[in-house]
Amino acid sequence: MNKTVNQKAWFFVIPVFVLVAFNAIIPLMTVVNYAFQETFGNNVFMWEGTRWFKQIMLSERFHASLGRQFLFTFIILFIQIPLGIAIALTMPKEGIGVPVCLVLMSMPLLIPWNVVGAMWNIFALPDIGFLGHSLNALGFDYNFTQQIGDAWFTTILMDVWHWTSLVVLLSYAGLRSIQPAYYQAAEIDGASRWAVFTKIELPKMKKVLTIAILLRFMDSFMIYTEPFVLTGGGPGNATAFLSIDLVKMALGQFDLGPAAAMSLIYFFIVLLVCWVFYTLMMRNEAKQ
Amino acid sequence: MKKAKWLVPTIYIIFLMLPIYWLLNMSFKTTTEIINTYTLWPQEFTLDNYKKIFTDSTWYTGYLNSIYYVVMNTVISVAAALPAAYAFSRYKFLGDKHLFFWLLTNRMAPPAVFALPFFQFYSSVNLFDTHVAVALSHCLFNIPLAVWILEGFMSSVPKELDETAYVDGYSFWRFFFKIFIPTITAGIGITMFFCFMFSWVELLLAKTLTAVAAKPIAATMTRTASTSGYELGLLAAAGSLTIIPGAIVIYFVRNYIAKGFALGRV
Numbered sequence: 001m002n003k004t005v006n007q008k009a010w011f012f013v014i015p016v017f018v019l020v021a022f023n024a025i026i027p028l029m030t031v032v033n034y035a036f037q038e039t040f041g042n043n044v045f046m047w048e049g050t051r052w053f054k055q056i057m058l059s060e061r062f063h064a065s066l067g068r069q070f071l072f073t074f075i076i077l078f079i080q081i082p083l084g085i086a087i088a089l090t091m092p093k094e095g096i097g098v099p100v101c102l103v104l105m106s107m108p109l110l111i112p113w114n115v116v117g118a119m120w121n122i123f124a125l126p127d128i129g130f131l132g133h134s135l136n137a138l139g140f141d142y143n144f145t146q147q148i149g150d151a152w153f154t155t156i157l158m159d160v161w162h163w164t165s166l167v168v169l170l171s172y173a174g175l176r177s178i179q180p181a182y183y184q185a186a187e188i189d190g191a192s193r194w195a196v197f198t199k200i201e202l203p204k205m206k207k208v209l210t211i212a213i214l215l216r217f218m219d220s221f222m223i224y225t226e227p228f229v230l231t232g233g234g235p236g237n238a239t240a241f242l243s244i245d246l247v248k249m250a251l252g253q254f255d256l257g258p259a260a261a262m263s264l265i266y267f268f269i270v271l272l273v274c275w276v277f278y279t280l281m282m283r284n285e286a287k288q
Numbered sequence: 289m290k291k292a293k294w295l296v297p298t299i300y301i302i303f304l305m306l307p308i309y310w311l312l313n314m315s316f317k318t319t320t321e322i323i324n325t326y327t328l329w330p331q332e333f334t335l336d337n338y339k340k341i342f343t344d345s346t347w348y349t350g351y352l353n354s355i356y357y358v359v360m361n362t363v364i365s366v367a368a369a370l371p372a373a374y375a376f377s378r379y380k381f382l383g384d385k386h387l388f389f390w391l392l393t394n395r396m397a398p399p400a401v402f403a404l405p406f407f408q409f410y411s412s413v414n415l416f417d418t419h420v421a422v423a424l425s426h427c428l429f430n431i432p433l434a435v436w437i438l439e440g441f442m443s444s445v446p447k448e449l450d451e452t453a454y455v456d457g458y459s460f461w462r463f464f465f466k467i468f469i470p471t472i473t474a475g476i477g478i479t480m481f482f483c484f485m486f487s488w489v490e491l492l493l494a495k496t497l498t499a500v501a502a503k504p505i506a507a508t509m510t511r512t513a514s515t516s517g518y519e520l521g522l523l524a525a526a527g528s529l530t531i532i533p534g535a536i537v538i539y540f541v542r543n544y545i546a547k548g549f550a551l552g553r554v
């Protein structure tokens with residue numbers, strides 16, 4: 001759509017700008033304030049320069065939680081995106097099955113995150129949980145509160161349970177927008193199922209899939225509540241992802257300086273990835 | 289082949305329903321049964337857990353608090369986002385692209401980064417432990433989302449609609465409320481659904497900004513889990529009840545979801 005230049009449009013944007021600025025800029029400045037200073041309470045501050053940043057960048061603890069965070073995000077993307085596409089491809093296209101699938105599949109998205117954690121905790125308990133009990137009955141030595149591998153397995157399974165539906169819904173919406181004429185043409189040409197998928201369906205889903213990957217990357221990168229309730233970051237620090245580690249540092253130990261520096265580095269990483277995705281997305285849109 | 293196609297969604301839905309079933313199962317059991325035996329369905333079916341929640345004010349006020357700030361946030365977000373989304377979809381203005389990206393970055397900001405400064409900031413303006421504080425803080429991620437979705441819907445409405453209305457002598461605001469808003473009701477519905485959803489499921493900020501008066505249900509649950517022993521049955525009942533508002537909302541918007549995702553670029 002060709003838009004007209006109109007500077008008065010700013011008046012329409014002002015309410016949004018004020019509300020978001022109120023919530024984003026003032027608290028962010030507080031973080032910046034803490035990141036460069038040392039405080040002993042009573043509003044006494046001492047300038048520390050970049051000391052906290054150096055300390056965080058060099059700390060093993062930050063490297064470890066950052067590593068865990070990237071590993072977790074890549075694993076869940078690797079499972080959720082193909083699985084979501086596969087389910088969307090097999091979903092019914094008309095009839096009563098459509099609303100039934102949509103409503104049931106959306107259920108996990110609307111459960112408060114700590115309830116998701118609590119629910120999976122109850123579900124996975126080795127003695128009274130269905131998952132834990134069944135796995136142990138099958139001969140696996142499963143206990144997610146004790147063993148690191150089991151804790152990771154449970155956290156990832158929980159995230160797959162929680163968020164795959166979002167990928168399904170997006171892919172399904174993308175598939176629905178394909179005109180039947182494309183499929184008819186493919187049939188006349190005698191295209192295989194695989195060719196239909198790679199040549200017609202996948203390109204048409206490209207836009208929604210970018211959004212799905214972007215959203216899943218961001219949300220999994222800031223995951224906090226669900227693993228916190230499920231494992232509490234344990235056993236040890238095995239599932240302490242970035243947000244969990246950050247909250248522990250800021251509110252648990254009250255190391256405000258390093259925590260603020262870590263916040264800024266954390267935010268910067270998210271911003272960087274977000275900018276790359278956004279630029280790619282806009283470039284794709286401009287091409288079309 | 290035709291039969292096998294039903295298999296994948298069916299298995300997936302069973303996988304989704306299992307933990308939910310387990311939660312419901314637990315909520316109808318007595319504490320002794322939960323601790324002592326492993327049963328696939330309640331042997332001594334009881335409604336005591338639910339009774340406790342509906343009679344104890346610390347529990348049910350939690351629900352009311354949550355619903356109160358979620359509704360407040362949804363109304364604020366959509367009301368503020370409507371004109372802004374219109375501006376982004378119809379006009380070019382100084383810094384529009386940067387502003388749009390800046391808004392989006394706030395959707396991407398990890399709430400953990402903001403938890404502590406929010407606490408200090410809202411305490412200093414005397415809004416700590418109020419519904420308004422939570423509703424306003426959730427604007428941080430809901431307003432950018434609302435603008436993003438609404439802009440997608442508005443861009444799919446041809447500009448000729450606006451121009452015809454002006455030729456017919458409509459003033460801007462009359463056109464906006466009488467013609468434009470009715471044409472995008474589906475989009476507004478979807479937007480409200482997402483605002484409701486993200487405000488309802490968020491806990492970190494809601495918990496940080498409240499103590500007693502505006503405590504959300506989810507925080508009440510966390511407290512119960514840690515202080516009063518391990519009342520799993522009660523916890524399960526409270527958890528089961530938090531699923532209901534979402535299920536109701538999703539039932540009403542089921543036909544718009546797929547469409548909304550496609551057009552709204554969520």
